Amino acid sequence: MKDIRDALMVARSSDGKLIRRPLSPHLQVYQWPISMALSISHRVTGVGVSVGALLMTWWLVAAAVSDSAFATVQGFLGSGFGVFLLFCWAAALLFHLFTGIRHLVWDTGAGFDDWVHLGKTMPTYRASGWAVVIVTIVATLIVWIVGVVIW
Amino acid sequence: MAQPGKSVRLDVLRSELGRVRGLGAARSGSGHWWLQRLTSIALVPLTLWFIASAMRLEGATRSDMITWLHGPVPLTLMLCLAVTTFWHMELGLRVVVEDYVHQNRTRLTLLLLIRTLCIVAAVLCVISALRLGL
Numbered sequence: 473m474k475d476i477r478d479a480l481m482v483a484r485s486s487d488g489k490l491i492r493r494p495l496s497p498h499l500q501v502y503q504w505p506i507s508m509a510l511s512i513s514h515r516v517t518g519v520g521v522s523v524g525a526l527l528m529t530w531w532l533v534a535a536a537v538s539d540s541a542f543a544t545v546q547g548f549l550g551s552g553f554g555v556f557l558l559f560c561w562a563a564a565l566l567f568h569l570f571t572g573i574r575h576l577v578w579d580t581g582a583g584f585d586d587w588v589h590l591g592k593t594m595p596t597y598r599a600s601g602w603a604v605v606i607v608t609i610v611a612t613l614i615v616w617i618v619g620v621v622i623w
Numbered sequence: 624m625a626q627p628g629k630s631v632r633l634d635v636l637r638s639e640l641g642r643v644r645g646l647g648a649a650r651s652g653s654g655h656w657w658l659q660r661l662t663s664i665a666l667v668p669l670t671l672w673f674i675a676s677a678m679r680l681e682g683a684t685r686s687d688m689i690t691w692l693h694g695p696v697p698l699t700l701m702l703c704l705a706v707t708t709f710w711h712m713e714l715g716l717r718v719v720v721e722d723y724v725h726q727n728r729t730r731l732t733l734l735l736l737i738r739t740l741c742i743v744a745a746v747l748c749v750i751s752a753l754r755l756g757l
Contacts, residue, residue, distance in 0.1 A: 518715045525708050528673075529744045529751075532705075535688040536751035542685045550682070562674065569670055572663050579660060619678050 506601040514571040517564040524561035562615050567608045574600055655714060662711035669704040692756035701756075705748035713741040 483493040502508065531549070534541040548554045577583050577600075587596040680691060692698050716737045724730040 515719060519719060522712050522716060525712055526744060528708075529748050532701075532748050532751040532755075535685055536754040539685050542688070546682070565670060565674070569667065573667060576660065576663060615674060615678065619681060622678060623681050 505598070506605075507597055510571055510601050510604065514568060514575075517568040517571075520564040521561065521568055524557075524565060527557065527561065559612075559616065563608065563612045566611045566615070567604070570604045570607050570611075574604055655717075659711065659714045662707050662714065665703070665707045666711055669700060669707060672700055673704055689755050692752055694756075698752060698756035701752045702749055705745055705752065709741040709745035709748075713738055716741075 481493045481495075483491060485491045527549075531545050534545040549558060574583070578597075583596050583600055585596050586593050587599040589599070676691070676697065680687065683691070692701060717734060720730060720733045720737065724733055
């Protein structure tokens, strides 16, 4: 044991032996339920949209600096790679926004009961998880269809 | 009961209570949690507004940007968005680093870098927006 925090990992197995507690989640053992996939995706998209925020910074700063600097940004964002980045940013931002709202609803204590639909019962968190996925896809498509039409 | 130390060597000799007390709360957890909620609530309308604005500014020239930010409402919202975004970003990235980076030196370096980056980016956005809008 090297770190004092390892002391928290000491436990007893059922035969009384001292063992090192296994760490959950067991990614390679679990079947991935939607909640687990959305939870880690919320985190990953959070890091992703941070990169987007830096893109926004570059865009604003260039606009404040000079015509040529702004033309560079607009040129980059209009290029194939730029459009790809913008698409990923929009999708990640909308996803993070909707899963974030789901988290805020959970913070009020709601959303953990059962959801009954067409005589079938499923946990509300599973239904809201799929709802977030669908709403994200629809919203991303709307943003891009409208965006391309304006363009 | 098995002999302690038979299967795991306990170099750290502390009682269970001592461990809990020694590793207790830093007393800043609820403040962090609450700020993350507050900034996220503010970011819901601000983000939707930003996406709509960015869509209308597709292919904008610099003078379009100036016209846009000359409105007091877009300028105010842009400033709120910049501050809240980077605040929320610092809180979020901090948790990611704290969860996955266990080496103290690397962790501290990353946390300082993230905080610096967020503050500098927020100030840059605020100054640039004011420069364009005022």
